[in-house]
Amino acid sequence: MSPDADPTAELEPREVFDRVGGLPAFERLVAAFYDRVERDEVLRPMYPEDLEPGKQHLALFLAQYWGGGDVYDRLRGHPRLRRRHAPFPITPEAAGRWARHMAAAVREQGFDPAAEALVLAYVERATPTLVNQRPDQAQVLPPGLAVLPQQPPGHGSGSSA
Numbered sequence: 001m002s003p004d005a006d007p008t009a010e011l012e013p014r015e016v017f018d019r020v021g022g023l024p025a026f027e028r029l030v031a032a033f034y035d036r037v038e039r040d041e042v043l044r045p046m047y048p049e050d051l052e053p054g055k056q057h058l059a060l061f062l063a064q065y066w067g068g069g070d071v072y073d074r075l076r077g078h079p080r081l082r083r084r085h086a087p088f089p090i091t092p093e094a095a096g097r098w099a100r101h102m103a104a105a106v107r108e109q110g111f112d113p114a115a116e117a118l119v120l121a122y123v124e125r126a127t128p129t130l131v132n133q134r135p136d137q138a139q140v141l142p143p144g145l146a147v148l149p150q151q152p153p154g155h156g157s158g159s160s161a
């Protein structure tokens, strides 16, 4: 594949925030994602009864990650996502559900293609790092988790070993 064929090549990660429409766009994404979490019998029990604070935190985190300032850090401190997720039993199956719900919510948003591709790649890359029930496999995508087409060998995103 030539570098020109990469849909993300034209966009810096920090530009995603403006490209998708700022914080309201991340709030809509998170609302669509939580609609799915609410109906998921594996994920819903991990979340507290009141979903609203978590929605706000996730939207602010994503906004910050994609270039929208540091409101999350100021409100919540350094993300330390693995530590924050330690209380939840994140099996490969749970992570796969999370990733698929988030990928579906992203695809619903009508983001421009470069921004969508970056966000989907992030979901695919970051979700397995939060698996904490099978530490030996924390960096390995379980079968069926993949939300993107396979990368060609040597693309640099982890090993298959």
Ligand code: HEM
Residues within 6 Å of the ligand: 043, 046, 047, 048, 050, 051, 053, 054, 055, 057, 058, 061, 062, 076, 081, 084, 085, 088, 090, 091, 094, 095, 098, 099, 122, 123, 126, 127, 130
């Ligand atoms: C790319 C992957 C993920 C990202 C970026 C992410 C991000 C976040 C953030 C930013 C928060 C809020 C932290 C805070 O309170 O400040 C959070 C909370 C949470 N996450 Fe994740 N997460 C990811 C994957 C997962 C997975 C795989 C699960 C479970 C299968 C999960 C379950 C939860 C739960 C239960 C909460 C607590 C929500 C609440 O207190 O209302 N997350 N996550």
